[in-house]
Amino acid sequence: MTGLKLDRRTWFVIVLLAALALLPLVAIATDNDYQIAQFRRILIFAIAAVSLDLILGYGGMVSLGHAAFFGVGAYIVAILNWHAAREVPLFGMMLGTHNVLVTWTAAVVLSGALAGLIGLVSLRTTGIYFIMITLAFAQMVYFFFVSLRAYGGDDGLRFPGDTVILGLIDTENDVAFYYLVFGILCAVLYATRRLVNSRFGMVVQGCRENERRMKALGFATFRYKLACFALAGALAGLAGALFAANESYISPSIMHWTRSGDLIVMVVLGGMGTLIGPVVGALAFLFLEKTLPDYTEHWMVVFGPILLLLVLFARRGIFGWFLPKEDRHGGSH
Amino acid sequence: MSLLLFLEQTLNGLQLGVTLFLMAAGLTLVFGIMNMVNLAHGSLYMVGAFFAASFTQWTGSFFLALPLAILATFVVGVLVEAIALRTLYARDHLDQVLATFGLILFFNELTKIIWGPISIFMDVPPLLSGRVELIAGAPYPIYRLAVLAVGLAVALGLWWLIARTRLGMLIRAGASNREMVGALGVDISRLYMLVFGLGAALAALAGAMAGPIYVVEVGMGDAMLIKTFVVIVIGGIGSIRGAFVAAVIVGLVDTFGRIVPAQLGLPTAIAEMAIYILMAFVLFFKPTGLFAARA
Amino acid sequence: MAAATESLLAVDGLVKRFGGLLATDNVSLGIREGEIHAIIGPNGAGKTTLIAQLAGEILPNAGTIRFAGTDVTGLTVDARARLGIARSYQITQIFKGFTALDNVAMAVQAQDGHNFRAWAPARADENLRKPAAAILERVGLGARADVRAVNLAHGEQRQLEIAMALATRPRLLLLDEPMAGMGKDESERMTALLAKLKGEETILLIEHDMDVVFALADRISVLVYGRVIATGKPDEIRANVDVRAAYLGDGDA
16 A cells, blocks of 8 residues: 555545544534544444454454453453542552543553453463353453442443543543544554554464464464453453443443354454454444344344344444455455 | 261252253263363253243153153254254364354244243142151252252163163264274264254253252353253263262362352352362373273 | 495384274384385385374374484474475375465575564565575476465475475485376376485385386385385385285286
């Protein structure tokens, strides 16, 4: 992609990001500003879906527990804010804080560390075992937060967040907060694009294509897969942190195993192994989830078979249809 | 914990264990023989329970309803296999996860459409109502004992089927070496269909018997499904023996996990974590489960 | 044995059992630097099991494997690969979704390192691309660099696999039936490629095509029922009575 001769992929990305950038302005112009929080949520799930694409699309690791990292990120932010508001020390020593520099960083680091630990055990297995063990760990985390009565248990936790993020952005200002999230999404897309095309990214993709060959070439594959898994967990934690900031309320239901399933649906629906595809997938999924119920309360009876048809006949996803056939696997250019 | 409570909970744990075994036995074969991830197995459990509830209402007899529910679910299972799953065997695990995830949504919603969103409470059949004093001072529900007995009988029957019949020989061969079964000149798609139908029937039996103990409601299969996964993974994919051992262990751990933390003053939700911790522990030392069928 | 120096690869008393089956029966073997050492034997003789133990995919029940003076018996596949043991498989193992050049560049990277570099584009990295292109040229796939591996012909995929093995700059190449499933033209091209490597690389070759083996090999070991019944120069093997009886049949080898 040099000069002005842009390929279809680049065009698609430009048009999509431009549309997302204009979305709040259009919403205001059409008196739909109340929907901006809704749009932010879409972008937040898009970040989570992109993080899952790293392991699913590039690493070939079918994790059925990704929502756990999203949830942990969200809970860290919620708990720190809750303590700050109540002025109850955490672990009897630390005070909570509203400062997003602290809360969001903590969310990213801790969810990444948790992913590293879970990966340490899970990545010893392959195939069906891997799917099942990631699911089991996510259940463990889910029930852990259900058991935290002090933080609302099943009922969830309502908390006051930071009203002025980084001293710049007023969270009460829907549009400014939208652009912050949008900026983070763009940064994540750019960084992950660099990542998957780097040496590290090639190793991860090599493991997806043929791990046996990777080992025979001399790669200690485990550590690269683990690093990728932990990184994806950290990014999911970032998305979770944004989610908490967006909602000021969270409950364990955001990390229920079906939420992990939803994330997989977003990735595949949009186009796996393309990074931008999952953004489209998150858009499409949340759009369907919002609009299908308008037609029938039993929309799931339609949506379920749609998934089946997607798998059988449209495996390349929405973004995949825009690409030339040769570009099936992501990561080229 | 008193001895009586301990014995009672042991029986409860065993009863949950055999129910899990009924779920896991069919599914572990699907996993092992077809190398297929099927998330929709819990839906068959649910469908079996709803069929049993309706048939009991129509016929007035739980004992008539039970075989009818099993038969009906068997048909549903075979239809699902023929329509949706058969094309997925050759696909990768991700496709299977996604498609069967869609099936869960479909079945949950369809059940809601047919039976309505309200939970159904099934009565314990009169013949099996009441309690019996198995241990002096600890009357135990007869129905639960019956479930335990049926579960053990089916386990024994399955063992006979797997160990002593030609079909069982093929299933064993398929679980440890898929290519070989094809080489034996067996009609693979017939074998798959049979195995899947068998799994559906066992899930229906588990669901139908669970009906009078718990409550028949949409989504009842989901929680059961994940516990079943834990059983299968701990036992080793494709191994009936492993499924049995793991089911009993998981049933006991899960049951006592609900009692012990409460007695120690810990939140009971920690109990929900117990089986997953057990699973992580087992897989850390044996990444292919206790009795891996495939070498 | 005339050679005073230690063999590059020294196998001593290797035993592998699968249940009751003795797949590798007390095998001792030495591969010298620079030679093509062929292992022949009837089907089921345990050739692939042996090579899998050398590469580290199967661990032996007894015996030792020393490579360049280091005991590698307990090392993992990737650790052995990093020491310089590269291999090809009977069933081609390549990155099917990658282009031919990407396949080889991956192998170059295995040897070049810096695998945690996560920012600079690997496909613009001359340290990877240049050597990769040169090796593709060397195996005769120069014109096919940008074709996805899945779209290469079977013979080309096998050539690609050899290119990948070479790209790790190995000290020893383990080639497991490089001609398997090839047509006449393809095997001729592969034979020519191996002939080109002769003298430049140390190769342990498993091959069914006897013409190729006797044309290329410096030495041959004969494996029957997991045991090495003879080792020697092609002429010696041809003349060996045991070999004729056990393997080549009694007349026309």
